[in-house]
Amino acid sequence: xxxxNEDIDYFKYPILIVDDDKDLLYSFYKEFKxxxxxxxxxxxxxxxxxxEKENITLFLTDQRMPVMTGxxxxxxxxxxxxxxxxxxxxxxxxxxxxxxxxxxxxxYGYISKPWKHEEIVTNIKNGINMYYLIKERDRLYQEKLDVxxxxxxxxxxxxxxxxxxxxxxxxxxYLVAPNLFLEEFSDKFKEFENHLTEKQKESLxxxxxxxxxxxxxxxxxxxxxTNMCMPPKYNFQxxxxxxxxxxxxxxxxxxxxxMKDKEIKIGxxxxxxxxxxxxxxxxxxxxxxxxxQNSIHAISEITKGVILIKVTGPIYRSGKEFIRIxxxxxxxxxQEDNIENVFNPFFTTKGTSGGVGLGLTTSQFIITQLDxxxxxxxxxxxxGTTMHIDLPVKKEPPKETIDxxxxxxxxxxxxx
Amino acid sequence: MNKPxxxxxxxxxxxxxxxxxxLDDWFSVTSVATxxxxxxxxxxxxxxxxxxxxxxxxxxxxxxxxxLKFITKEYPALPVVILSGTVSWMQKWDELKQLGxxxxxxxxxxxxxxxxxxxxxxxxxxxxTIW
Numbered sequence: 197x198x199x200x201n202e203d204i205d206y207f208k209y210p211i212l213i214v215d216d217d218k219d220l221l222y223s224f225y226k227e228f229k230x231x232x233x234x235x236x237x238x239x240x241x242x243x244x245x246x247x248e249k250e251n252i253t254l255f256l257t258d259q260r261m262p263v264m265t266g267x268x269x270x271x272x273x274x275x276x277x278x279x280x281x282x283x284x285x286x287x288x289x290x291x292x293x294x295x296x297x298x299x300x301x302x303x304y305g306y307i308s309k310p311w312k313h314e315e316i317v318t319n320i321k322n323g324i325n326m327y328y329l330i331k332e333r334d335r336l337y338q339e340k341l342d343v344x345x346x347x348x349x350x351x352x353x354x355x356x357x358x359x360x361x362x363x364x365x366x367x368x369x370y371l372v373a374p375n376l377f378l379e380e381f382s383d384k385f386k387e388f389e390n391h392l393t394e395k396q397k398e399s400l401x402x403x404x405x406x407x408x409x410x411x412x413x414x415x416x417x418x419x420x421x422t423n424m425c426m427p428p429k430y431n432f433q434x435x436x437x438x439x440x441x442x443x444x445x446x447x448x449x450x451x452x453x454x455m456k457d458k459e460i461k462i463g464x465x466x467x468x469x470x471x472x473x474x475x476x477x478x479x480x481x482x483x484x485x486x487x488x489q490n491s492i493h494a495i496s497e498i499t500k501g502v503i504l505i506k507v508t509g510p511i512y513r514s515g516k517e518f519i520r521i522x523x524x525x526x527x528x529x530x531q532e533d534n535i536e537n538v539f540n541p542f543f544t545t546k547g548t549s550g551g552v553g554l555g556l557t558t559s560q561f562i563i564t565q566l567d568x569x570x571x572x573x574x575x576x577x578x579x580g581t582t583m584h585i586d587l588p589v590k591k592e593p594p595k596e597t598i599d600x601x602x603x604x605x606x607x608x609x610x611x612x
Numbered sequence: 613m614n615k616p617x618x619x620x621x622x623x624x625x626x627x628x629x630x631x632x633x634x635l636d637d638w639f640s641v642t643s644v645a646t647x648x649x650x651x652x653x654x655x656x657x658x659x660x661x662x663x664x665x666x667x668x669x670x671x672x673x674x675x676x677x678x679x680l681k682f683i684t685k686e687y688p689a690l691p692v693v694i695l696s697g698t699v700s701w702m703q704k705w706d707e708l709k710q711l712g713x714x715x716x717x718x719x720x721x722x723x724x725x726x727x728x729x730x731x732x733x734x735x736x737x738x739x740x741t742i743w
Contacts, residue, residue, distance in 0.1 A: 361698060365667070368697030371720035373630035379723050380634055415720060422698075 207233050209253035209324045214243035214269065215285065216261045220309075231317055240264035247277055254281040254323045256307065259293050267293060270301025279330065281323040285309060339514045353564055356541060356557070360421045367418040371411065378408055424541075424558040430476040430565075432593035437470040437507040440484075440521055443477060444505045447485040454492050463504040470509035470519040474590040479562045480521075483570070486555035487523040487583050493546055494527025494581060502526050510589060518568070518586040526580040535572060563587075567594060615640045616660040616734050621650045621679070622695065623669040627719075631663070634723045639730060647671055647679040654683070659690060660734050663717075663726075666696040666708075677711065684712030691733040693717055715739040 210233040215221055221236040228234060235250055237243035240261060246252065255273065259266035270282050284297040287309035297303045304323050307316060385400060392400070441464045448462055488503060495501030502525065509519035530538060537543045539560045544553030556570075563570040568587040575581040588594075620631055620643040628643035635641050642657070644650050647668060654662075662683060666676045676694075683692055691714040705716050714733045717726060732739065 365697040368719040369624050369627065372624070373626035375720040376630040376634040376723055 204321075204324065204328060206231065206321060206324055209233070209327065210235060210250060211320060211324075212237060212243060212246050212250070212252045212255035213257075213285075214238075214240060214255065214261070214266070215258040217258070220258075227313065228316065228320075232320060240266075240269040243269060244272065244276075247273060247280065252277075252280055253327045254283065254304075254320060256283040256285050256320075259284060259286040259290070259297075267297050267301055270297055270303060274300075274302055279327070281327045283307060283319065283323060285311075342514045349560075349564060353561060357561070360424065360541070364418045364421045367414060367421075371414055371418070374411055375415075378404070378411060382408075420554050424554050424561060430479060432474045432476055434472055434474050434593075435477070436472045437466050437509075437519060439477070440480065440507045441466065441505070443481045444484050444488070447481055447488050450485060451489055451492060454489065458496070458501065459499075460492065460495065460501045460503060463502065465504075465506050467506055467508040468510075470507050471517070471589050473519055473587060474593045475566060475587055479566065480587075483559040483562050483585065484521070484523070486559045487585075489555060491523060491525035491527060491581070494525050494529070497528060498526070500526075511586065513586070517589040519589060521585040521587070522573070522582060523585075524580065524582040529577040529579055529581055530572065530575040531577065535575065538572065616730075617642065617658070618661045618663060618730065619644070619650060619653060619657075619659045620663045621645075621647060621668070621676075622663070622665040623671075624665075627665075631726070635727065635730070638727060647675045650679060651682065654687065654690075661730055662690060662692045663695055663730075664692050666694050667698065680708070680711050680713060688712075691715075691736075691738075693729055693733055695719060695721075709738075 212235040213221060213224055214237045215224075216238055218238060221238065225234050225236060235246050235252065237246055240257070240263060243255065243257065247255065257266040257269050261269075266284055266286070270284065273280060273282055282301055282303045284294065284301070284303050284306040285308075286293060286306060294306055297306060304326060305319050307319060381404065385404070389397060444464055484505070488505070491503045492501075495503070504522070504524040506522040506524070507519065508522065509517075511518045511520050531545075534543075534545065539556050541557045542553040543556075546553075560570055563585055566587060567590075568585060570583065570585050573582040573584040616639050618635065618639045618641045620628060620641055622628055622631075622643065623645045625645070628645070632641040632643055639661075642653065642659075644653060645668075647664075650662070650664075664676055664679060667673050668675055680692055680694070683690055692712065693715045694708055694713045695717050697719040708716065715729050715738070717729055729739065
């Protein structure tokens, strides 16, 4: 790293120098203030405060200081602010200190006192270059990771959708005959009832109801599956974040029955200044319904259940702007083994009472179609779960992202 | 009086049998498993209604759509009810209406529903909504 990138405006990358020698700090400041933005600190403690508050790119520290040595400061900084480039200044030809600084403080370089002007400028510029390159590398890496994650999730989504369509189609076809049979059976039963013994009647009646209810469940299941991947035509409109709170209220209203007489505190708030964006009201309501429903289930065992619904933003990621909807509860959390599975179809922890396990899958479908992200931001057993929904801030109504013609074309449907 | 004649086109044998027997009191149902057989039969016999599955295994949706077009062109007075197990076809209902379909019935259906639709279509009505 000997080449200095003169495209970088070094003034934009503040540096910090820590030394207990006031005169030295002053002369350093005077000598380099026209080249760099400089913060100074006389003690390690003061230095740490500046590292915390200011956006420091690089810091230099003296080794010999009362209370905390330079190497100890470097070690702390390395753990707390690994991105900041660290350098040691030492007047002593103490090779042990330098070795320790390199090994444990992972310093980028060291400068011996008294310094040479050009040496300092070159070293600091190189350090800032390194900071810039690492940051750029991390940003590109994150961007690439995001793209790959989205691609994988889109592929998975398409695979699940075409499977679900095919499955629902077959269920519906296979149900025609049993359905008509049960109807006919029920009619004929009434017609011939008088010819049957009490025992025969009883036995047929007892068989009829589980049969009918089983079929009914299949019909509902197939409806849920198709609804899951086939939302109604989206009606995109531009909404203020306050509308999301209104939508959450409606979803909570629809869930009143599930809350029963339980004392659940539901907080709603807007944090920061999330911008308005385009989305479909019903789609977001469906997602909030499922998330709040999961939260109600998660706090069903505790006495003081709290659910917080928050709209915040703007949030920037991979160069895009998002608003974030947070749904947080203080319930039982998601077991570690289950975290990977919660978005999978038919996965449920609610037992027989809680539906078929398509709520989060449906939500993920919807949010992905809206070009957003849904994720478990945090979960801890017996502490609660925080879900994030990130919706892109759009300046114009989005286009539908899933082409159903493609998906329909995909199934050759061999029914036999 | 003779019962009105229905031609049912569906590749699922269970559906062919169940529909035939459950409508037996009111209609005479003849069923075939492919659109090719359907076309052949239409040339030989006169029907009052066609129940057409939108997705015949081995033939695909195109064959059913072509058959719908064929009936609209060759037998303009013969009503066609589209049967479908795939909800996604609902979005194409407008398209199917344009091609001459009289009604759309989602599987599975109740006997009373299919009877009602058959009666209405045979009497010349066209249905706007999806059942």
